[in-house]
Amino acid sequence: MSEVAPTFDVAVVGGGPAGACLAALLVRGAAAQGRSLGVVLLEPGVGGGAPATEAPQSREMPASRDLPAPQRVVALSRASENILRAAGAWPALEQSRPMPYERMRVWHESGGAHGADALAFDAAEAGQPNLGYIATNAALQEALLEAGRVRGVVRVSAALTALQAAEGVVCLSAGGESLNARLVVGADGARSAVREMAGLGARLAPYGQTAIVATVATQRSHEATAWQRFMADGTLAFLPLVDGTSSIVWSADDELARELLALDPQQFTRRLDRASGLALGETRLLSALAAFPLRRLDARRYVSARLALVGDAAHVVHPLAGQGVNLGLTDAATLAELLLAAVRRREDPGALGVLRAYERWRRSEVALMSASIDAFDRLLSHGTGPLALLARRSMGVVGRSQELRRLFIERALGLTGELPRTARGGAGAVGVS
Numbered sequence: 001m002s003e004v005a006p007t008f009d010v011a012v013v014g015g016g017p018a019g020a021c022l023a024a025l026l027v028r029g030a031a032a033q034g035r036s037l038g039v040v041l042l043e044p045g046v047g048g049g050a051p052a053t054e055a056p057q058s059r060e061m062p063a064s065r066d067l068p069a070p071q072r073v074v075a076l077s078r079a080s081e082n083i084l085r086a087a088g089a090w091p092a093l094e095q096s097r098p099m100p101y102e103r104m105r106v107w108h109e110s111g112g113a114h115g116a117d118a119l120a121f122d123a124a125e126a127g128q129p130n131l132g133y134i135a136t137n138a139a140l141q142e143a144l145l146e147a148g149r150v151r152g153v154v155r156v157s158a159a160l161t162a163l164q165a166a167e168g169v170v171c172l173s174a175g176g177e178s179l180n181a182r183l184v185v186g187a188d189g190a191r192s193a194v195r196e197m198a199g200l201g202a203r204l205a206p207y208g209q210t211a212i213v214a215t216v217a218t219q220r221s222h223e224a225t226a227w228q229r230f231m232a233d234g235t236l237a238f239l240p241l242v243d244g245t246s247s248i249v250w251s252a253d254d255e256l257a258r259e260l261l262a263l264d265p266q267q268f269t270r271r272l273d274r275a276s277g278l279a280l281g282e283t284r285l286l287s288a289l290a291a292f293p294l295r296r297l298d299a300r301r302y303v304s305a306r307l308a309l310v311g312d313a314a315h316v317v318h319p320l321a322g323q324g325v326n327l328g329l330t331d332a333a334t335l336a337e338l339l340l341a342a343v344r345r346r347e348d349p350g351a352l353g354v355l356r357a358y359e360r361w362r363r364s365e366v367a368l369m370s371a372s373i374d375a376f377d378r379l380l381s382h383g384t385g386p387l388a389l390l391a392r393r394s395m396g397v398v399g400r401s402q403e404l405r406r407l408f409i410e411r412a413l414g415l416t417g418e419l420p421r422t423a424r425g426g427a428g429a430v431g432v433s
């Protein structure tokens with residue numbers, strides 16, 4: 001490693017939503033304290049058009065090869081909106097016209113979308129203008145990268161190739177460049193090189209399902225509603241888009257997914273219409289299908305000496321609750337809050353005590369979320385016993401209880417659990433002071 005390698009306070013590896021958000025929050029938060037923090041972001045996809053997010057997992061399937069690739073979108077919670085505002089990324093994201101969704105409708109195939117046991121939540125009943133926004137992955141990543149760039153985040157457009165601990169710093173190599181950092185944050189996704197190089201390890205459990213993503217036109221209006229149907233062989237979600245179309249995420253058992261991916265567009269939409277119970281009327285495929293094999297991942301450790309993991313590098317959850325990005329942004333906000341507090345106390349941002357506090361805080365929150373998502377999948381999708389029946393009936397019970405409805409809405413807004421200050425929003429959150 002060269003002796004003239006520059007030394008940064010923090011090196012963030014990976015410029016997806018979690019990494020780009022952390023970098024932006026750190027430089028903005030430090031500026032609000034009247035300090036400057038040297039932050040470098042390593043992202044091979046920067047400036048290269050489409051973001052690299054999850055690209056290794058996606059496959060375009062022959063069934064729809066003449067159609068354009070689907071737009072990848074994410075549902076952002078209110079907590080995420082608050083974090084994006086604090087990171088300075090919200091104005092640019094708003095320019096991309098994310099779709100505010102006002103309602104959520106969840107039902108099991110044993111009843112109808114409008115049946116007595118269907119769950120329906122309206123933002124208005126919680127005094128909220130909406131439950132969140134559907135944004136494109138590309139707009140989200142671009143807004144966050146730009147928010148960091150204007151506040152001085154240094155970018156290296158290369159992938160990390162080596163990592164080595166040294167006296168008081170970590171030495172990194174990327175694209176022929178060398179640099180040192182007092183803290184390295186792995187935000188490099190589910191196949192994290194940082195996690196592997198640091199030997200943090202991970203438990204990996206395939207769900208035996210594949211998520212099929214596509215853009216569709218629907219006969220009836222989506223009514224600014226996120227629709228989700230639970231079936232014996234998977235879950236099907238329709239996320240509303242601003243141009244009146246919908247983005248579907250069909251998490252199907254692997255065998256069914258293989259069958260669906262081999263169909264032509266007409267055959268596929270017929271199967272889709274059957275699976276949706278025609279909740280939005282007949283559909284028409286507007287994009288190719290993209291497929292993502294689903295697996296749960298839990299890093300054994302989130303931190304070690306001068307090193308921390310955020311986002312999918314630390315944990316991957318089932319997409320049925322649309323929480324992956326939301327968890328990653330909350331990781332970023334939590335770590336930023338703790339690091340900026342350490343900087344304010346003139347402590348070393350790479351000190352293990354600070355990192356352990358982050359690990360304790362986030363690991364328990366993520367475990368809770370991950371377990372409840374998996375329980376939903378097991379009981380409502382795949383369950384057949386008395387407990388599963390009870391779970392289905394409980395949807396009706398929840399729907400009829402004011403108290404439980406409020407809890408569910410708060411959960412959808414991402415405003416439950418132990419949150420960093422930026423996620424709660426309001427005065428004082430911006431700048432992470």
Ligand SMILES: Cc1cc2nc3c(=O)[nH]c(=O)nc-3n(C[C@H](O)[C@H](O)[C@H](O)COP(=O)(O)OP(=O)(O)OC[C@H]3O[C@@H](n4cnc5c(N)ncnc54)[C@H](O)[C@@H]3O)c2cc1C
Pocket residue numbers: 013014015016017018019042043044045051052053054073074075076158159160161187188189190193211212213249292310311312313319321322323324325326327328
């Ligand atoms: C079908 C599907 C639907 C989903 N829907 C939702 C949803 O509605 N809402 C939601 O919140 N979440 C959703 N998710 C989850 C969400 O997409 C992920 O949780 C999220 O993208 C993770 O963000 P991240 O920044 O941690 O990682 P990533 O988005 O994977 O970004 C990692 C970045 O690291 C870079 N990188 C990789 N290796 C290196 C290296 N060696 N050096 C430097 N950089 C590197 C990559 O180029 C990439 O830009 C969905 C997931 C799937 C599969």
